[in-house]
Amino acid sequence: MNRKKLNYLYVSLIAFVVLFLVIGQAFPTGKTDSRTVSAESASIAAPAEPKKKLVMGTSPDYPPYESVDAKNNGEIIGMDIDIAKYITGQLGYELEIASMDFNGLIAALQTGRVDFVMSAMSATDERRQNVDFSDFYYAARNTIVSKKSAPLETLESLAGKLVGTQLGSTQDIFAETIEGAQLKKLNKIPDLIQELNSGRIDAAIVEDAVAVEMTNANADLAMHFLPADLEENGYAIAFPKNSRLVDSFNGVLADMQESGKLDEIARKWFPEQEEPADRLLNLNIDFSVLKGYIPYILKGVYVTLLFTLVSALFGLVWGTVLSLFKISGIKPLEWFATAYTSVFRGTPLLVQLTLIYYATPQLLGFDIPALMAAGLAFGLNSAAYLSETIRGGIMAVDKGQREAAIALGVPYRKMMVRIIFPQALRTILPALVNECVALLKESSLVSVIGVTELMRRADVVRASTFRAFEALLLVAAIYYVLVLILTSFARMLERRLRRSD
Amino acid sequence: MINVTDLTKTFGKNQVLKGISTAVEKGEVVAVIGPSGSGKSTFLRCMNMLETPTSGTITIDGIAITDPKTDIARVRQRIGMVFQHFHLFPHMTVIDNITFAPTQVKGMPIEEARAKAKELLARVGLSDKADSYPSRLSGGQKQRVAIARSLAMEPDIMLFDEPTSALDPEMVKEVLNVIRGLADSGMTMLIVTHEMKFAREAADTIYFLDDGKLVERTKPEQFFTKPQSERAARFLEQVL
Numbered sequence: 001m002n003r004k005k006l007n008y009l010y011v012s013l014i015a016f017v018v019l020f021l022v023i024g025q026a027f028p029t030g031k032t033d034s035r036t037v038s039a040e041s042a043s044i045a046a047p048a049e050p051k052k053k054l055v056m057g058t059s060p061d062y063p064p065y066e067s068v069d070a071k072n073n074g075e076i077i078g079m080d081i082d083i084a085k086y087i088t089g090q091l092g093y094e095l096e097i098a099s100m101d102f103n104g105l106i107a108a109l110q111t112g113r114v115d116f117v118m119s120a121m122s123a124t125d126e127r128r129q130n131v132d133f134s135d136f137y138y139a140a141r142n143t144i145v146s147k148k149s150a151p152l153e154t155l156e157s158l159a160g161k162l163v164g165t166q167l168g169s170t171q172d173i174f175a176e177t178i179e180g181a182q183l184k185k186l187n188k189i190p191d192l193i194q195e196l197n198s199g200r201i202d203a204a205i206v207e208d209a210v211a212v213e214m215t216n217a218n219a220d221l222a223m224h225f226l227p228a229d230l231e232e233n234g235y236a237i238a239f240p241k242n243s244r245l246v247d248s249f250n251g252v253l254a255d256m257q258e259s260g261k262l263d264e265i266a267r268k269w270f271p272e273q274e275e276p277a278d279r280l281l282n283l284n285i286d287f288s289v290l291k292g293y294i295p296y297i298l299k300g301v302y303v304t305l306l307f308t309l310v311s312a313l314f315g316l317v318w319g320t321v322l323s324l325f326k327i328s329g330i331k332p333l334e335w336f337a338t339a340y341t342s343v344f345r346g347t348p349l350l351v352q353l354t355l356i357y358y359a360t361p362q363l364l365g366f367d368i369p370a371l372m373a374a375g376l377a378f379g380l381n382s383a384a385y386l387s388e389t390i391r392g393g394i395m396a397v398d399k400g401q402r403e404a405a406i407a408l409g410v411p412y413r414k415m416m417v418r419i420i421f422p423q424a425l426r427t428i429l430p431a432l433v434n435e436c437v438a439l440l441k442e443s444s445l446v447s448v449i450g451v452t453e454l455m456r457r458a459d460v461v462r463a464s465t466f467r468a469f470e471a472l473l474l475v476a477a478i479y480y481v482l483v484l485i486l487t488s489f490a491r492m493l494e495r496r497l498r499r500s501d
Numbered sequence: 502m503i504n505v506t507d508l509t510k511t512f513g514k515n516q517v518l519k520g521i522s523t524a525v526e527k528g529e530v531v532a533v534i535g536p537s538g539s540g541k542s543t544f545l546r547c548m549n550m551l552e553t554p555t556s557g558t559i560t561i562d563g564i565a566i567t568d569p570k571t572d573i574a575r576v577r578q579r580i581g582m583v584f585q586h587f588h589l590f591p592h593m594t595v596i597d598n599i600t601f602a603p604t605q606v607k608g609m610p611i612e613e614a615r616a617k618a619k620e621l622l623a624r625v626g627l628s629d630k631a632d633s634y635p636s637r638l639s640g641g642q643k644q645r646v647a648i649a650r651s652l653a654m655e656p657d658i659m660l661f662d663e664p665t666s667a668l669d670p671e672m673v674k675e676v677l678n679v680i681r682g683l684a685d686s687g688m689t690m691l692i693v694t695h696e697m698k699f700a701r702e703a704a705d706t707i708y709f710l711d712d713g714k715l716v717e718r719t720k721p722e723q724f725f726t727k728p729q730s731e732r733a734a735r736f737l738e739q740v741l
Contacts, residue, residue: 400584400586401588401590403584403588404588404589404647406551406577407549407577407581407651408577408602408606408650409574409575409578409602409606410574410601410605410606411574411606414605419590422592423592426592497592500592500593
């Protein structure tokens with residue numbers, strides 16, 4: 001590696017640290033932020049302070065274990081939550097719930113974002129390598145769900161069939177052992193339903209509670225339970241390695257088992273007779289299932305717009321700074337801006353987002369809230385694209401404009417702000433609008449780190465209703481309307497700017 | 502008022518100014534003429550450091566503007582410049598073009614700047630165009646606004662870089678009349694021009710530049726009737 005490259009690294013590193021610090025100052029951190037944004041987004045206690053509070057990580061898309069009560073303020077409810085509340089209450093802690101994607105739970109434990117995880121998680125050997133588990137508190141049965149028209153009832157019948165599972169779930173690992181079955185791993189339960197309905201998979205393997213809900217909501221699906229196996233499918237509470245909490249939790253669990261409290265909670269969430277849902281025979285799409293969920297979804301519009309606005313503004317400001325670096329004529333600044341653009345344009349946004357969210361606490365000891373991590377990642381990314389657009393816009397302004405301003409004695413900053421930028425803006429406005437539209441739609445990506453914007457809310461509702469399409473179609477329509485409003489607003493702005501022609 | 506000593510300017514391998522020395526008195530009107538490529542515009546643009554000289558010094562009222570330590574922005578406030586292609590700010594109205602520098606650079610109150618701008622517009626005969634955008638004006642009108650914009654900073658010196666070269670013939674006169682009025686008011690001016698008749702009538706001194714050198718520096722009468730150098734004679738033969 002030659003010296004020039006080392007210089008690059010240095011400059012980018014320093015700029016990054018400064019950037020993080022600046023942004024850290026600009027955003028309110030931790031609890032207050034997540035509260036104002038939504039009850040579901042992650043909020044974390046600082047690990048160092050003496051805590052009376054325990055933070056529990058969960059992926060609330062798995063009723064009746066945990067789900068978002070979208071019809072009631074979006075609170076997280078479920079059997080796991082009730083058990084957690086009881087245990088922490090007995091131990092004298094306050095319980096705080098952090099919602100995140102199931103696949104991120106183990107990472108959250110390892111990075112100290114949460115103190116324990118309850119998310120219908122079974123204690124597999126693989127997981128045991130990374131985290132500690134409590135004793136089992138519940139055992140679920142693996143269940144085959146298939147179309148009524150082509151029922152599959154036994155493991156043997158699955159040979160040669162395409163079987164769907166939820167990625168990372170216990171059933172996913174169980175399904176690996178089915179002889180002759182071909183597996184298709186999907187991210188969410190609603191995805192499984194959708195694939196079943198459209199005939200892309202022949203069967204899905206899920207656990208009992210889920211199967212009951214799936215068949216209730218989708219009349220043409222049938223289910224067949226497989227025998228329970230406590231060793232394989234026992235659910236346990238996960239802790240970071242060597243956590244002192246394991247023993248005290250096990251103590252309370254044993255008491256609950258003895259006193260019948262555990263059974264009581266289980267009965268509350270698994271009623272003997274499932275209420276039959278509305279009969280929707282042969283109807284694949286029925287928007288009445290969304291009744292009651294609409295206000296919850298609409299609240300996501302606010303989060304999505306807030307997020308888009310913050311990341312667009314941040315991207316615009318930082319992109320402008322970068323574009324000025326590029327035309328500054330100062331070599332190190334030019335190198336930095338070029339290297340920056342190259343890295344942020346050359347790697348996927350989803351990777352940047354995940355890295356910033358999970359790596360920041362470990363690298364900088366700063367517990368970055370999900371919405372801020374998302375705003376930062378999108379802002380940094382869009383700045384890379386915008387810096388090129390803005391640079392082009394500035395270069396396109398007639399050189400004489402600059403000379404006229406200089407000759408009048410106008411200082412550099414005033415010249416850029418009042419003379420050059422307004423003219424550059426006119427040229428690049430269509431490109432800026434494109435970028436905003438892209439940001440608005442790509443904001444759906446941030447659902448992966450648990451920010452409750454529109455897409456995340458649609459996922460939550462899909463999980464709660466066990467219906468694949470309705471919520472998706474609704475948010476698609478909402479996104480479309482938002483984009484239409486944005487573009488017509490941009491047209492108005494453009495007309496205003498063209499006034500002088 | 503302006504003292505130029507041994508001024509040179511090189512673009513890459515091309516030496517455009519090859520050692521020019523001269524002095525301009527207060528109130529003097531200088532017409533800079535010469536064949537294209539002779540360095541007229543570069544010479545003019547050095548006077549307010551739009552081009553940085555390669556060597557040599559320029560002092561204005563004793564201030565060495567070629568010294569890197571000099572606050573050149575302050576000096577430029579005292580030197581107005583009018584360009585061949587006007588360079589009005591297209592996103593501002595005529596009156597905003599004129600009031601921008603006084604309010605933003607000198608901190609003049611906006612009411613005062615507007616009153617002064619209206620006075621200047623009256624002087625260049627464009628009182629009715631205050632609220633128009635530049636795109637609605639003819640070339641001659643644009644150039645007169647550009648002159649008013651420079652005058653709004655109350656400069657001691659005015660530089661004109663081929664102010665009529667981009668104009669349709671019928672508009673040349675209205676602009677030259679404004680410049681002539683300015684010359685009569687005692688403003689120190691350097692004008693790069695191809696308008697020989699105008700140079701002869703309005704200028705106190707003619708600078709004839711050829712190949713980066715100040716070949717002649719004489720009174721107009723003498724220059725146009727009895728040029729001293731053979732090159733000037735040949736040039737006049739071609740243009741007159």
